[in-house]
Amino acid sequence: TCPGDLREKLGASGSMWPSEPIILGPEGSARQLVLRKIQELSAEGHQDPFMVLDLDVLVGRHQAFLQALPQVQPFYAVKCNSRPWVLRVLAALGAGFDCASQGELEQVLGLGVAPSRIIFANPCKAVSHIQYAARFGVQLMTFDSEEELAKVAQHHPGARLVLRIQIQNSQSTFPLNDKFGARLEACGHLLQAARELGLAVVGASFHVGSDCQTPQSYRQAIADCHGVFEMGRRAGHHMSLLDLGGGFPGTEGSKAKFEEMARVINAARAQYFPEGTGVEVIAEPGRFYMESVCTTAVNIIAKKAALESGGHKKLAYYLNEGYYGAFRIFLREPVPRIPIVAKEFPSEPRLLPCTLYGPTCDAFDRLFSKEVQLPELDVGDWLIFPDTGAYTSSMTSTFNGFPSITIYDAMGPQLRSQLETAP
Numbered sequence: 001t002c003p004g005d006l007r008e009k010l011g012a013s014g015s016m017w018p019s020e021p022i023i024l025g026p027e028g029s030a031r032q033l034v035l036r037k038i039q040e041l042s043a044e045g046h047q048d049p050f051m052v053l054d055l056d057v058l059v060g061r062h063q064a065f066l067q068a069l070p071q072v073q074p075f076y077a078v079k080c081n082s083r084p085w086v087l088r089v090l091a092a093l094g095a096g097f098d099c100a101s102q103g104e105l106e107q108v109l110g111l112g113v114a115p116s117r118i119i120f121a122n123p124c125k126a127v128s129h130i131q132y133a134a135r136f137g138v139q140l141m142t143f144d145s146e147e148e149l150a151k152v153a154q155h156h157p158g159a160r161l162v163l164r165i166q167i168q169n170s171q172s173t174f175p176l177n178d179k180f181g182a183r184l185e186a187c188g189h190l191l192q193a194a195r196e197l198g199l200a201v202v203g204a205s206f207h208v209g210s211d212c213q214t215p216q217s218y219r220q221a222i223a224d225c226h227g228v229f230e231m232g233r234r235a236g237h238h239m240s241l242l243d244l245g246g247g248f249p250g251t252e253g254s255k256a257k258f259e260e261m262a263r264v265i266n267a268a269r270a271q272y273f274p275e276g277t278g279v280e281v282i283a284e285p286g287r288f289y290m291e292s293v294c295t296t297a298v299n300i301i302a303k304k305a306a307l308e309s310g311g312h313k314k315l316a317y318y319l320n321e322g323y324y325g326a327f328r329i330f331l332r333e334p335v336p337r338i339p340i341v342a343k344e345f346p347s348e349p350r351l352l353p354c355t356l357y358g359p360t361c362d363a364f365d366r367l368f369s370k371e372v373q374l375p376e377l378d379v380g381d382w383l384i385f386p387d388t389g390a391y392t393s394s395m396t397s398t399f400n401g402f403p404s405i406t407i408y409d410a411m412g413p414q415l416r417s418q419l420e421t422a423p
Ligand code: PLP
Pocket: 077, 080, 098, 121, 122, 176, 207, 209, 210, 211, 245, 246, 247, 248, 284, 285, 286, 287, 288
């Protein structure tokens, strides 16, 4: 079932095998690379925005995940950042993959990843995508409705289904509850309906919402899944897979919260799914893996100053990357990010309220709904946004004719040579 022809096709179009990464020197960091690129571009009179993606940081995130949750197998959520090098590194590290569509399945299978290392974790799938999964042997897939069961019974009767449940009382920056998840009261009926259609339900999943703020949400959801396992067994299913979804925060600053989540998960697992019961636990982290992997540099392409009543000065900076580019997610974040100003000042500069706009002609194209405090800057100055690896480049458009941001993949020489020998 390994789609070798597909690999060839994708390789030929250039979209699958990534161009060579920049190799960082022994003391080189991605941050230094960003500063060097800014200097180089400025010297050549160029101001285009760019992003540096540090694959060594990605390796560190994978290790941190495995260390905190040693009994959980990560299936990286491709939607978070589907850059070819990201997938290639994670495939070499032995991670699994959570795919949301045929396009993502093609990308991951095209890397030679075995279909058994993939979960098609979109509870509402297009029929043609289900057929594609069946054709290439991707069996694990989520559902949360009777209508989805009917589609799967017709087009992929050999699927191993995972029932996605709704979450109770989770607080997260990006909730997913309204759109997905079966209510607990409906699960018994869904499990019975699957049985009557001759479909195998093998487990339960949930998603506490992206950038979860409440570690205890995992505990409640794992307890709920335990109940669903009982219902599934009563309906005659062999329940053996618990899928914790994503939701883990991604920045260095959220380390303590992640560790607290890991403690809660490990304890809940020991209580509800103790070792020896033969239950495999997986998760679908996206943000946790990618957020800190990328750093983005943008340029001020236009500026306006205004005097408020009372003589207070306000500024508007127009950047060459915005809502319709890599920064779509920013507007949905509750607290504006403060960029690093790549400029030297003779003394501590006065901070002024600034509105940050993107480059398109749409008034909606702004980075944050609130002002941020920044010094007075000039057209041509650079701003640096760290922690821009999650849901950024994967959400870009070319609206108004602005091209997608240039991305420089970077890694140290050791990782590069390890990848040479990876299977
Ligand atoms: N799994 C599913 C089904 C999702 O929808 C998402 C994000 O939307 C993820 C995993 C990744 O979530 P996160 O980036 O919060 O880890």
